[in-house]
Structures are given as structure tokens and as C-alpha cells.
Amino acid sequence: MNLIKEEWRFFLENKNKVYQCFYTIALITVVYTYFFKRYMVDDTYVELTLFSLLLSLVTFIWHLYLHKWSRESLFAVVAVGICLILLPSDFYLIDFAPDFSLLSFFLLSVSVDPKQSNLVTIIFYAKILLAIGILLFYISGKIPDVTLYRPAKHLVRHSYGFMHPNSLSMFIVSLFYDFSLMRKKVVPLSELLWLIVLGLLVFSITDSRTGLLIFAVILLTSLFKKQLLAYKISGKFVFQSIVTVFVLGTLLSYFYQPKSSVFDFLNSIFSGRLRNAHAYIKAYGFKFLPRRVPDLHYANGARIFNENYYVDSLMRQGILVYLLFPIMIGLQTLKKRFTLYHFILILSAFLIAMIEDYGVSLGICTILLFNYFAVPEETSHSTEEIQGLK
Known part of the structure; x- marks a missing residue:
């Protein structure tokens, strides 16, 4: 007792x-x-x-x-x-x-x-342990190395146990996010150099342009982290920027024109996601309530993958469920302030979602914990504000 x-x-x-x-x-x-x-x-x-x-x-x-x-x-x-x-x-x-x-x-x-204060650090090491486990299973032959061939580059892409090259890239991007977030204001040059080596190594293995682009964004924000942390911007501007990405993520695919040189250029930047999402929009449109959306296929029978989070979720979830996500984001951001450093990482995560749905996954992007990364109220007025973002 x-x-x-x-x-x-x-x-x-x-x-x-x-x-x-x-x-x-x-x-x-x-x-x-x-x-x-x-x-x-x-x-x-x-x-x-x-x-x-x-x-x-x-x-x-x-x-x-x-x-x-x-x-x-x-x-x-x-x-x-x-x-x-x-x-x-x-x-x-x-x-x-x-x-x-x-x-x-x-x-x-x-x-x-x-x-x-130690939340991101613990999550980072938990992901490291997960990666070690996957690699050990791969080395022992219990998980296969899924390979894909890109004829244009005469390149074989590897997964090394992560089931798809893009999944390997996704996981490393997740580690980059957390590593940058958990570091102090100044990231040592030696660590940045190691990050560059790792990022280029992963790109050479996976040939994931999305992963390389986000890696470059994280690297630059880490390089200037001390300076970026000195500026605060309003949660209203953060929310407006996120909503803009939500809208663009849908409208670019909705208005996609295959014969337009502009859309053709944008489609190549987004790794073909605009064209694929447009095909689904043209076939099924949008509804108010959730529904099942059958897969589309090319003439040769291969499946057309719609990996644009905004279009895919809006089609499946319906307008009602889909809007719950941005509303919750608004409740968590509108009356808060964020540093420019955190804003860039937040926006990059939502931009990823135009190409890969993991950008808006809490399991991958810890930066989505808005209440955690917002500037504490007692310090929200202690440093400069960016003019025009009040």
C-alpha cells in the first residue's frame, strides 16, 4: 500500500x-x-x-x-x-x-x-534506430533491394531495404528535417559538409529530385539558421502561405494543359504529378463527401499514380473532410508567431505534398507540430519583424 x-x-x-x-x-x-x-x-x-x-x-x-x-x-x-x-x-x-x-x-x-525541449532529438534517434533495423534486415536478406531503371539516364535506382527508392529518399529527408531542428543556432561547418556528402550520396542512389531539392532547402536554412531565427513573422502570414500552397496544389493540376509549354515545364518540375493528377480530376472530379476513387491506367495497363496530396485527398475525402486539415492549421497558427527559419521549413513540407504525400505527414515531418515550434508569447516581440508580414 x-x-x-x-x-x-x-x-x-x-x-x-x-x-x-x-x-x-x-x-x-x-x-x-x-x-x-x-x-x-x-x-x-x-x-x-x-x-x-x-x-x-x-x-x-x-x-x-x-x-x-x-x-x-x-x-x-x-x-x-x-x-x-x-x-x-x-x-x-x-x-x-x-x-x-x-x-x-x-x-x-x-x-x-x-x-x-528534447522532443525532436528523441524522435531523431528513434528514426535512426528504425533505419538501422531496416538496414540490418536488408543485409541479412530478409528485405529485398527494390530497384528501378531509368533508361534516360541509364541509371539503376536502389531502395536498400526501404521498399522503394523514393521511400529511402523520404526517410533521409525526414532525418535532415529533425537534425536541422534539433541543432543549436549555429550548425558547425563540419556537420554541413557531412550533410552535403550524405545528401549527394542518397541522390546518387535514389535519383530523387524531390529529395535533393528539399535537402538543398534544409541545408541553406541550416547554414543561415542563426540569422533566420532572428526574424519573427505573424501566424496569419504563415497560414496564408500554407493555404496558397493548398490552392496551387489543386489548381495547377485542375487547369493543366498538355499542349501548353508553360504547363509542360511545370509538369517536368513536379515530376509528372500535374499530368497524372489532371487525369484523375478529368475522370472523377470532386465531391462533397468521401468516396472510393478507382485507379486509372495507361494504355499498356500500367497504373497511373496520383501522388499529389492535395488532389488525391480532395477527391477521396471530399470537400467536407478535406477542409478540416487547413482549419486546424489555422487554429494553431493565426494567433501565433514563427521564426523565418521555421516558416521556411514548414512551407517546404507543404510544397513537398504537391509531389509526394509524405510532406504533410506528422510521421515524417515533425515541423508540422505548429504549437511546438511557434515563438513563445513572452519572446514574440523581442526581435525584429519582417516588414509587411505583420
Whole structure:
């Protein structure tokens, strides 16, 4: 009995630290669940997804107990409820990792403790352990090296156990994000040089232009991190910029013209995503409520992949569910401030989503924890503001 009392007293005295530990476990579970979809069969993956969502829900309820209700938490309940009612369960349990990530975002983004200074560092090392495990399984022959050949370059792309070259690139991009976020204001030149070597090595293996572009953005923001942290911009401008990407991500594909030299150039920049997304829009259009969207195929029978998050999610989720995401982002950004450094990384994540859906996945881009990376209120007026972004 005394032992129980002592443990309860310890919990009460350290309730915030205990909560932070539990939150970290829940977020790591989201990261692993998002990535394990590439390896697990349906039944096993469903169990893992349910477990992850349950952990996120418990974390959310625990946060309510500690901090009471807010507009964000109230909307999170409404958003999750709408998703569970309207979305087919296999959307977020089996078929579409972005839908699972959306539910996780609603529950965990409002539950994060901004005072947990070591969160990103722990997530980074958890991803490192995941990478080590995958590579060990690959070396032992339990996971294949999926290779793709690009005739134009006479190049063989490798996955080295990550199931697809783009998945390997995605994972390294995720590590780059977290590494940059967890470093101090000044990133040593030696570390930047190692990052350049690693980034070029991964590009030579995967030939992922998206990964190379985002790597360059992260590298530049890391190089000038100290200077970029000195400037604060309003959450209103951050939200407007994100919404602009949402709109562009849809309209560029909607108005795509195959005979236009401008659209042809843009389509090449976005790795053919505009043309593919346009084909789906032309075939199925948009609806208000969720629905299943059958795959399209080329004349030779090969599947046309629609990897534009904005078009794919809007078509499948319907307008009602789709709008829940930007509304939640607005609730978490409009009345806050962000440094220019964090704004660039946030915007880059949403730009990725025009090409690869992982850009808006909490399991890949930790930068989506807006409440965590926002400038604390007591310091939001301590440095310069960028003129015109107030």
C-alpha cells in the first residue's frame, strides 16, 4: 500500500515529465506505423494502426486532463468524429497512410508540450534506430533491394531495404528535417559538409529530385539558421502561405494543359504529378463527401499514380473532410508567431505534398507540430519583424 502511495506521489510531482514521456512514445509509434505500412500485411498493419491511434487518443485525453479544453482541442474532437463517421475505416487503417496521419495530427498536434525541449532529438534517434533495423534486415536478406531503371539516364535506382527508392529518399529527408531542428543556432561547418556528402550520396542512389531539392532547402536554412531565427513573422502570414500552397496544389493540376509549354515545364518540375493528377480530376472530379476513387491506367495497363496530396485527398475525402486539415492549421497558427527559419521549413513540407504525400505527414515531418515550434508569447516581440508580414 505504501508503495502505491509513493508511486502516486511521484506521478503527481512529476506529472508533466511523465506526460511528456508518454507523448513521445505516442509520436514515435505514429512514425513507425506510418513507415511500417511498406512491410506489413493487412491484418497486422490494422492492429498496429489501431494501437497507434489508441495511444494518440489516450495522449489527447491526458492532455485535456492537464490543460482543460481549448478551441483547438474542441475542434480536434469534432474533426476526428467527422473522419471516423464519414471516412471508410479501411482508408485510415489499411489503404491510405495520409488519412491515418491526418487523424494522428488532429490528436497529437494539439497535445504537444512546447516545454519539452528534447522532443525532436528523441524522435531523431528513434528514426535512426528504425533505419538501422531496416538496414540490418536488408543485409541479412530478409528485405529485398527494390530497384528501378531509368533508361534516360541509364541509371539503376536502389531502395536498400526501404521498399522503394523514393521511400529511402523520404526517410533521409525526414532525418535532415529533425537534425536541422534539433541543432543549436549555429550548425558547425563540419556537420554541413557531412550533410552535403550524405545528401549527394542518397541522390546518387535514389535519383530523387524531390529529395535533393528539399535537402538543398534544409541545408541553406541550416547554414543561415542563426540569422533566420532572428526574424519573427505573424501566424496569419504563415497560414496564408500554407493555404496558397493548398490552392496551387489543386489548381495547377485542375487547369493543366498538355499542349501548353508553360504547363509542360511545370509538369517536368513536379515530376509528372500535374499530368497524372489532371487525369484523375478529368475522370472523377470532386465531391462533397468521401468516396472510393478507382485507379486509372495507361494504355499498356500500367497504373497511373496520383501522388499529389492535395488532389488525391480532395477527391477521396471530399470537400467536407478535406477542409478540416487547413482549419486546424489555422487554429494553431493565426494567433501565433514563427521564426523565418521555421516558416521556411514548414512551407517546404507543404510544397513537398504537391509531389509526394509524405510532406504533410506528422510521421515524417515533425515541423508540422505548429504549437511546438511557434515563438513563445513572452519572446514574440523581442526581435525584429519582417516588414509587411505583420
